[in-house]
Amino acid sequence: MAEAFDFFQAWLKNPLRVAAVVPSGKALAQLITSEISPDTGPVIELGPGSGVFTRALIDRGIRQEDLALIEFGAEFAQALRLSYPRACTLRMDAARLRTADIFEGRPAGAVVSGLPLLTMHPLKSAAILRGAFRKMKPDGAFYQFTYGPRCPVPRKLLTRLGLQAQWIGGTLTNIPPASVYRLSQIQSSH
Numbered sequence: 645m646a647e648a649f650d651f652f653q654a655w656l657k658n659p660l661r662v663a664a665v666v667p668s669g670k671a672l673a674q675l676i677t678s679e680i681s682p683d684t685g686p687v688i689e690l691g692p693g694s695g696v697f698t699r700a701l702i703d704r705g706i707r708q709e710d711l712a713l714i715e716f717g718a719e720f721a722q723a724l725r726l727s728y729p730r731a732c733t734l735r736m737d738a739a740r741l742r743t744a745d746i747f748e749g750r751p752a753g754a755v756v757s758g759l760p761l762l763t764m765h766p767l768k769s770a771a772i773l774r775g776a777f778r779k780m781k782p783d784g785a786f787y788q789f790t791y792g793p794r795c796p797v798p799r800k801l802l803t804r805l806g807l808q809a810q811w812i813g814g815t816l817t818n819i820p821p822a823s824v825y826r827l828s829q830i831q832s833s834h
């Protein structure tokens with residue numbers, strides 16, 4: 645309850661950045677992390693907010709040391725550092741991810757994103773996606789949720805970045821209902 649109240653306060657202060665009045669629910673957290681296991685390798689989380697997806701990742705066996713939490717909000721970043729002292733929490737704009745010094749240069753296996761990509765400027769979304777795929781292994785996957793009816797990354801941008809998107813599921817129990825897409829690099833056949 646306190647978490648929901650703090651989240652709402654953060655939204656009141658910055659509705660565009662926080663972009664949701666309540667944190668995501670458990671069902672969405674289960675869904676967006678469903679393909680991730682300790683075998684995935686290090687995981688980057690973008691826009692963890694109050695840490696709903698972070699908890700789900702830890703429940704799936706991801707060690708704090710294998711988590712990089714990239715959060716722009718000072719209030720969230722501070723609380724994440726207290727809750728996950730062994731994770732690498734960076735208070736920064738995810739659009740600068742390319743410059744972040746994480747996992748001693750080891751590539752990540754997945755990125756989990758709670759960012760409001762739909763409302764972001766396309767140049768910013770492009771910078772975030774470029775940075776994320778640069779930090780991952782070639783077969784790494786970027787998981788993004790959306791409240792909208794289609795993938796929040798426009799087809800044109802996906803094509804320009806050599807990416808494909810696949811819907812992996814939806815949940816009606818989230819407020820509001822949400823679905824999750826997996827973005828991955830199109831592997832060339834030669």
Ligand SMILES: C[S@@+](CC[C@H](N)C(=O)[O-])C[C@H]1O[C@@H](n2cnc3c(N)ncnc32)[C@H](O)[C@@H]1O
Pocket residue numbers: 661662663664666667668690691692693694695696697714715716717720736737738739757758759760
């Ligand atoms: C819709 S909330 C999602 C929070 C959490 N993942 C959840 O699902 O409950 C969006 C989060 O992204 C963060 N955020 C928004 N823009 C950001 C940016 N450019 N860089 C890093 N974090 C950002 C916000 O501060 C907020 O924590």
